[in-house]
Amino acid sequence: xxxLKTDHITMRFGGLTAVKEFNxxxxxxxxxxxIGPNGAGKTTAFNMxxxxxxxxxxxxxxNNQEITGLKSHDITKRGMARxxxxxxxxxxxxVLDNVFIANHLHLKANLLQAVGGKMYPDxxxxxxxxxxxxxxxxxxxxxxMLLEKVGLLDxxxxxxxxxxxxxxxxxxxxxxxxxxxxxxxxxxxxxxMNPKExxxxxxxxxxxxxxxxxxxxxxxxHMQVVMDISDRIYVLDYGITIAExxxxxxxxxxxxxxxxxxxSEDA
Amino acid sequence: MKKRNIILTIxxxxxxxxxxxxxxxxxxxxxxxxxNLCAIYVIxxxxxxxxxxxxxxxxxxxxGFMAVGAYTTALxxxxxxxxxxTFFLEPIAAxxxxxxxxxxxxxxxxxxxxxxxxxxxxxxTLRLKGDYLAIxxxxxxxxxxxxxxxxxxxxxxxxxxxxxxxxxxxxxxFGTMIFTLVVMIALINSSYGKAFKAxxxxxxxxxxxxxxxxxxKVMSFVIGAFFAGIGGGLLxxxxxxxxxxxxxxxxxxxxxxxxxxxxxxxxxxxxxxAFVVTSGLEYLRVxxxxxxxxxxxxxxxxxxxxxxxxxxxxxxxxxFRNGLMGTKEFGWDKxxxxxxxxxxxxxxxxx
Amino acid sequence: xxxxxxxxxLTNGISLGSLYALIAIGYTMVYxxxxxxxxxxxxxxxxxxxxxxxxxxxxxxxxxxSFAVAILMTAALGMLVERAAYxxxxxxxxxxxxxxxxxxxxxxxxxxxxxFGGRPKAFPNVRLLTGVMQIGxxxxxxxxxxxxxxxxxxxxxxxxLVHKTKTGMAMRAVSxxxxxxxxxxxxxxxxxxxxFGIGSILAAxxxxxxxxxxPQIHPVMGVMPxxxxxIAAVVGGIGNITGAVIGGFILGVGEIMxxxxxxxxTGYRDAFAFVLLIVILLIKPTGIMGEKISExx
Numbered sequence: 001x002x003x004l005k006t007d008h009i010t011m012r013f014g015g016l017t018a019v020k021e022f023n024x025x026x027x028x029x030x031x032x033x034x035i036g037p038n039g040a041g042k043t044t045a046f047n048m049x050x051x052x053x054x055x056x057x058x059x060x061x062x063n064n065q066e067i068t069g070l071k072s073h074d075i076t077k078r079g080m081a082r083x084x085x086x087x088x089x090x091x092x093x094x095v096l097d098n099v100f101i102a103n104h105l106h107l108k109a110n111l112l113q114a115v116g117g118k119m120y121p122d123x124x125x126x127x128x129x130x131x132x133x134x135x136x137x138x139x140x141x142x143x144x145m146l147l148e149k150v151g152l153l154d155x156x157x158x159x160x161x162x163x164x165x166x167x168x169x170x171x172x173x174x175x176x177x178x179x180x181x182x183x184x185x186x187x188x189x190x191x192x193m194n195p196k197e198x199x200x201x202x203x204x205x206x207x208x209x210x211x212x213x214x215x216x217x218x219x220x221x222h223m224q225v226v227m228d229i230s231d232r233i234y235v236l237d238y239g240i241t242i243a244e245x246x247x248x249x250x251x252x253x254x255x256x257x258x259x260x261x262x263x264s265e266d267a
Numbered sequence: 268m269k270k271r272n273i274i275l276t277i278x279x280x281x282x283x284x285x286x287x288x289x290x291x292x293x294x295x296x297x298x299x300x301x302x303n304l305c306a307i308y309v310i311x312x313x314x315x316x317x318x319x320x321x322x323x324x325x326x327x328x329x330x331g332f333m334a335v336g337a338y339t340t341a342l343x344x345x346x347x348x349x350x351x352x353t354f355f356l357e358p359i360a361a362x363x364x365x366x367x368x369x370x371x372x373x374x375x376x377x378x379x380x381x382x383x384x385x386x387x388x389x390x391x392t393l394r395l396k397g398d399y400l401a402i403x404x405x406x407x408x409x410x411x412x413x414x415x416x417x418x419x420x421x422x423x424x425x426x427x428x429x430x431x432x433x434x435x436x437x438x439x440x441f442g443t444m445i446f447t448l449v450v451m452i453a454l455i456n457s458s459y460g461k462a463f464k465a466x467x468x469x470x471x472x473x474x475x476x477x478x479x480x481x482x483x484k485v486m487s488f489v490i491g492a493f494f495a496g497i498g499g500g501l502l503x504x505x506x507x508x509x510x511x512x513x514x515x516x517x518x519x520x521x522x523x524x525x526x527x528x529x530x531x532x533x534x535x536x537x538x539x540x541a542f543v544v545t546s547g548l549e550y551l552r553v554x555x556x557x558x559x560x561x562x563x564x565x566x567x568x569x570x571x572x573x574x575x576x577x578x579x580x581x582x583x584x585x586x587f588r589n590g591l592m593g594t595k596e597f598g599w600d601k602x603x604x605x606x607x608x609x610x611x612x613x614x615x616x617x618x
Numbered sequence: 619x620x621x622x623x624x625x626x627x628l629t630n631g632i633s634l635g636s637l638y639a640l641i642a643i644g645y646t647m648v649y650x651x652x653x654x655x656x657x658x659x660x661x662x663x664x665x666x667x668x669x670x671x672x673x674x675x676x677x678x679x680x681x682x683x684s685f686a687v688a689i690l691m692t693a694a695l696g697m698l699v700e701r702a703a704y705x706x707x708x709x710x711x712x713x714x715x716x717x718x719x720x721x722x723x724x725x726x727x728x729x730x731x732x733x734f735g736g737r738p739k740a741f742p743n744v745r746l747l748t749g750v751m752q753i754g755x756x757x758x759x760x761x762x763x764x765x766x767x768x769x770x771x772x773x774x775x776x777x778x779l780v781h782k783t784k785t786g787m788a789m790r791a792v793s794x795x796x797x798x799x800x801x802x803x804x805x806x807x808x809x810x811x812x813x814f815g816i817g818s819i820l821a822a823x824x825x826x827x828x829x830x831x832x833p834q835i836h837p838v839m840g841v842m843p844x845x846x847x848x849i850a851a852v853v854g855g856i857g858n859i860t861g862a863v864i865g866g867f868i869l870g871v872g873e874i875m876x877x878x879x880x881x882x883x884t885g886y887r888d889a890f891a892f893v894l895l896i897v898i899l900l901i902k903p904t905g906i907m908g909e910k911i912s913e914x915x
Contacts, residue, residue, distance in 0.1 A: 050475060076477035084475075090468035092594060093461075101465045104458050105477030111459055111486060118453035123270045136458065179477050325713055391900050397712055398655050402848065403899055406892035409845070413892075417885035516841070520720060527717050570731030570837075577725035584718045585706045 002064070003028045003183055003215050004049070004080075009058030011044050011239075018044040019239045021058070026183070031209065031216045033226045035250075036236035037259060042219045043085055045236070046187055049217075050082050051075040062183070077105050081181035083172040085188045085219070089160040095171055096156040099143040102178035109135055143178065149211070150174045150204075166197040170204075177212060184208075186218040190225050202228045227251065235259065272599040280445060287437045299437060300505070301549045306440035307501045308541040310447045312525040313534065314494035319523075320531035320594075321455055322487040323467030325401040328388065329495050329522050331408030334415060334514035335384050336377035336496025337503035338422055341431040342366075343373035344504060349430040356426065357419045370434040374443075374500045381496025382489045384411070389488045393481060405516065416511040427510025428503075435505035443501060447494055451534055454490070463487050467532070521548075524580050529591050536592030544576075551575060622755045627878040628871065633762045633831070635870020636769035640824030641847035642854070642862035643776065644696075644817030650793045650857035651813050653712065657719040658699050659821060660844015661726035666692040666822035667741060667835045668734055674742040681744045689822040696818025697811050699726075705807065723844075730837035738836040741829035748830055765827050772820060773863050779816075780859065789813055793857065842888060849895040855908025864906060869894065 004026040011019045019041040026032050034042050047053045049060060051072035060068045067075055081102075090098050109117065109132035117132030125133070147153045150170040155163060163171060169189055176184055189205070190198045202225055209216055220226045226233065227247040235243040235250060237259040243250055250256055290302060311329065318326045345353070347365050358364070368376075392403040415422045422428070454460045462483050465473040474480050503509045521544075529540030554571040583590060641663055648656040669691045673684025703722040707715045747761050780786035788809045791799040800806050828843070829835060850869045854861025873890050876883060898905060 052471065052475070071479075072471075072474045073477050073479045076475060082475055084472065088469050088472035088475075090465050090472065092468055093464060097461055097464075100458070101461045101473075101478070102476040104462045104465075107458050109458075114457040114459050115450060115453045118457045119449060121270070121273050123273075132457070139458070175476065319713075323713075325716065391896065395899055395903065398649075398653075398716065399852070399899060399903060401716065402655065402852065403896055405845070406849070406895050410889050410892050413886060413889040517724070520724060523717065523720065531713070568732050569736055570728040573724060573728035574732055577721050577728060580721040581703060581718060581725065584714055584721060585703075588710060588714055 001028045002026070003062070004217070005061040006045075006049065007059045007061070009045070009048055009055040009060060011041070011048055011053060012056045017239050019048070019236070022236070022239075022241055024234060026215060026217055028182075028215050029209075029213075030231045031205070031218070031229055033230040033233045034217065034219045034236065035221070035223075035226055035233060036242075039238075040236040041239040042236055043187060044239075046082065046185055046219060050080060050185060073105070076179050076181075079180070079182040080185065081176035081179045081183075082185035083169070083176055083187055083189065085191065087165075087168050087172060089168060089172060089175070091159070091161045093160060094157050095147065095152055095160055095163065096143060098160050098171060098175050099146055099178050100139060102175045103139040103142065105179060107135060107139075146174045146177055149177075149208070165192045166194065169193065173208070177208065181212075181214065183215045183217060186216065186220075188219050188221060190220055190222040198222060198225060201225060205229055269599075275599050283441065283445070287441050291437050301546050302437060303435060303440045303501075303505050304549065305542045305545045306437075306444040307435075307498050307505065308522070308525060308545045309444045309538050310494055310498040310501070311522045312529065312537040312541045313447050313451050314491045314498065315522045316526045316529075316531065316534070316537050317451060317454070317463075317494075318487055318491035320526055320533070320537075321460065321467060322463040322484065324393070324484060324488065325397060326404040326488065326491075327401050327516070327519050327523070328385075328404035328408040328492075330514040330516060330518040331404075331411035332381045332385060332492040332495035333499030333502065333518065334408075334411055334511070335381040336374075336499030337509050337514075338415065338428070339377035339380045339496070340370075340373045340500030341428050341503045341509060342421075343368050343376060344370055344432050344434060345428065345430065346432070353426075353429050354420070354423050356424070359423075360420045363421065370432075370439070370504065374497055377500035378493045378497040381499070382493035385489045385492030386485065389485045393484045393488060405519075408514075408516070408519065412511050412514050415514075422511070425511060427508060427513075429508045431504055431507050431509065433504060433507050435501045440501055440505070443497060447497075448534070448538070451494075455534070459483070459486065464532075524576065527580065527590055528583050530589055530593045530595070532594035533590070533592035533596055535595070535597040536590055540591060548572065548576065624878075625756050626758075627874050629756070629758060629762050631871035631874035632867065633765040633870070634874060635867035636766045637824050637828050637831070637866075638843070638847050638850050638870050639769050639863040639866025640772065640820045640827075641843060642850040642866045643773075643859055644821045645848045646851040646854070646856055646859060646862040647789075647813050647817045649851065651789060651810055652704065652715075654704065654715050655719060655848060656699075656814075656817070657716070657723040657844070658703070658726055659817065659847075660840035660842075661723050661730070662692060662696050662699065662818050662840075663821040663825045663828075663843060664730060664835070664837065664840035665695055665726065666818075666825035667829045667839070668730065669822075670826050670829060671739060671741055671835060681742060684742075685826050688826065689819055692822035692825070693815045693818045696814045696821070700811060700814040705810075727838055727841070734837060736837060738834045741833040741835050743833060744830060747827075759831070761827065761831050765831070768823065768827065769863070772823065773859070776816070776820075776859060785809070785812060846888075846891040849891045852895060852905055853898045855905030858905070858907040861905055861907030 002025055004024065006022055006024040008021040008023060009019065010017065010021055022045055034045065036042055044053065048055045051070050051074065054069045059066055062078060062080060067078065090101065113130065114132045117130035120130050120133060144153060147156055150173060152167060152171055152174065160168065160171060190201055193201065205216060206229065208214060230247055232244070232246055233250045234241060235256050242255045242259055243253045245253070290299065311333070315329050318324050342363055343366060346367055350359050350364055388404070388407045392400060392407065395403055416425050418424070462473070462478050465476065465478060466480060466483060470480060525540045525544050526537055528544060529536030551572045554575065555569050641659065644659050645656060648654060666688055669688035670685050673679045673687050674681055679687065699722055703718045704715060707718055747764060749760050750757055751760055780789060788804045791802060791804050792806050792809045796806050846869060847866065850865035851862045853868060854863065854865030869891055872894065873887060876890050877887060
């Protein structure tokens with residue numbers, strides 16, 4: 001079953017075409033990678049899909065519904081979550097709050113119920129518990145579960161920026177998972193990780209796919225990770241899709257090799 | 268809330284009530300006025316801190332919201348006779364002339380009207396960012412003031428309103444202050460408040476986590492304006508006379524001063540700073556007035572007070588960037604942890 | 619309305635617009651280079667009038683010397699404000715710098731009240747500028763023509779400076795990216811200081827002509843023109859010098875025409891600028907000549 005489909009999406013910034021007529025199809029349960037040299041337009045493609053940019057041309061479908069031009073909060077609500085290449089955590093907030101906040105979109109209590117619930121004393125809970133407090137308890141339990149999953153439960157009260165780089169990436173993933181996504185987009189999850197963390201990453205991504213029944217779309221420069229993990233790979237170069245296929249096909253594709261290494265004169 | 272904390276909080280409020288009871292009976296009117304002003308500035312500071320400090324929207328429209336609240340409350344509490352006497356240039360518009368309602372209702376309506384105005388202003392301006400938002404909200408605040416200067420038969424124009432009944436007393440101002448404090452603390456610790464903070468930290472990430480930016484910004488802006496309107500209403504009925512010149516940008520600046528000194532994003536800081544700044548500004552009035560010590564006479568210099576205060580603000584901004592408290596808060600749990608922690612235990616200093 | 623009367627209003631609008639334009643340039647240059655609303659700019663404008671006033675009245679200098687000294691002192695003040703209030707905060711969040719800017723503005727305003735007293739003073743009358751001349755049926759103060767001419771000359775001088783000289787190149791580089799400009803050997807702090815100096819000189823020239831046209835000075839007189847001229851800069855496209863001048867003209871002419879054609883709205887004269895601001899921000903937030911800046915994700 002197709003989960004995400006893009007139909008000839010194009011992004012132009014003034015005279016520059018960052019991505020041209022990109023066609024993508026991701027099936028449920030797959031792990032798909034998007035690779036290409038620096039400046040190929042990978043993050044731009046991510047930004048179009050997640051609603052940060054509105055594509056100049058083309059359409060995007062998620063779960064067979066058109067999502068082109070929707071705001072990113074709306075797209076997240078429909079079951080798509082992402083991480084960022086340059087890590088965008090809520091820096092001054094605690095690790096726990098970072099994950100807690102990502103549950104907010106599913107909160108049913110309205111503003112008044114939330115404020116009222118917060119003022120309600122704990123020792124009266126036995127008589128009657130406000131709706132918000134019940135919800136908050138569920139959110140906290142879920143947040144603890146997610147933090148445990150990524151191994152950050154012990155650091156839950158620390159400031160997000162106090163974590164080492166590799167853990168900040170994991171916190172970003174936990175935060176994205178808290179929105180209950182069907183599709184998770186990871187923008188260079190291995191960037192800045194040390195070799196051991198990189199090795200663990202492949203297993204970790206597979207693990208969360210199993211645990212949360214996810215489909216994963218990722219941008220990555222670390223070829224070992226990409227070849228190890230992906231079911232299929234798309235290759236972008238100067239905004240144009242130059243190849244598509246399974247890891248074996250991509251490794252042996254002449255155009256891909258040229259794009260990465262440059263064309264030699266006598267080839 | 269935990270039982271222990273509730274008991275402690277309630278005892279503190281009881282102590283405060285005892286103090287107000289004492290102050291109400293024994294303080295002179297000047298001291299009472301300062302205390303009232305302090306409480307009102309706590310309300311104003313908290314409301315601005317919600318918008319600027321917790322949600323990270325740089326709004327400079329506070330004076331406008333206060334004006335809406337102050338005028339509404341004043342017009343709804345003045346007696347028909349005093350209205351007739353005040354509006355001698357042009358009679359007051361018909362439906363307003365005879366309405367008089369209890370202070371509580373008037374105050375609430377003042378807050379609601381101010382919130383409504385904020386909703387109307389927020390719809391277009393909250394799509395703007397940073398400096399643009401600041402200047403647009405400042406613009407709206409000025410427009411409100413100019414409208415109030417020109418609608419003679421509603422606001423009495425530049426002459427303003429006089430003989431507003433002095434309903435604001437220590438009970439009203441401190442009662443509203445406690446109410447505002449409780450609501451604000453509940454709000455910022457709730458999921459909505461956390462969403463506000465997320466917007467402050469990183470708008471793009473917040474939106475990607477499913478937070479509807481515009482909706483939440485409007486929420487914060489409207490709640491802030493509601494309390495600003497109530498603060499304005501209390502202020503008008505404390506002073507007994509208001510006019511459009513009171514609601515110039517300098518009023519917004521005073522509140523901004525309080526939240527910057529106290530710490531943007533700290534409720535505790537705002538409360539302390541509102542008391543320090545307000546009483547400081549009042550006591551420093553001596554700088555502007557002449558002092559006669561009998562044998563020697565100091566000439567007061569008008570404006571010196573504000574020179575001292577702007578210098579203070581600059582020093583804090585430049586050398587203590589996070590203000591008094593930064594984004595830190597006082598809490599009972601922290602208070603007890605502070606006394607319980609042992610120097611050599613694992614979880615102690617620096618956690 | 620007769621044609622002559624209309625022309626009278628139009629020339630008045632243009633000369634007021636020219637004054638707005640001169641002050642707006644200061645805002646736009648500072649914003650372009652520091653991304654900061656220099657809230658103290660209106661107060662710098664006020665101070666230029668006091669400098670000129672004291673030069674003529676207390677130190678009994680001839681008006682042209684007094685004005686020249688006032689312009690130089692204003693430039694020095696502008697640079698001093700930058701050093702004291704903005705330079706220490708270069709790496710701070712924008713909100714902090716803006717609070718500092720507002721603080722600096724109130725500081726100068728109240729210092730002016732302390733030093734010069736709150737009562738209005740009469741700006742010295744210079745016959746050469748204020749004399750009346752007759753063009754057809756229209757009688758005009760000489761100033762009404764002098765002001766736009768001076769503004770246009772200054773605009774072209776400034777455009778030459780920014781686009782053709784080394785200092786101008788440094789300014790443009792710093793406005794794009796401080797760090798890169800520094801790596802390319804541009805003295806960033808010096809360039810910023812010069813920008814404040816130039817902005818203040820223009821505010822001073824505008825201020826002195828303002829004083830000649832509306833000869834009453836008081837310590838808070840700069841607040842309204844300051845706000846309006848920032849609006850002019852936004853309307854024209856902040857960061858763009860020509861835009862600031864266009865914005866100034868639109869604001870000046872619009873304001874005068876509002877009074878001319880809708881006299882019962884005279885009380886709303888000061889609201890005109892703010893309404894224009896909000897309309898522009900909603901239709902084209904980058905202003906008439908501005909470029910779009912988007913955040914990198």
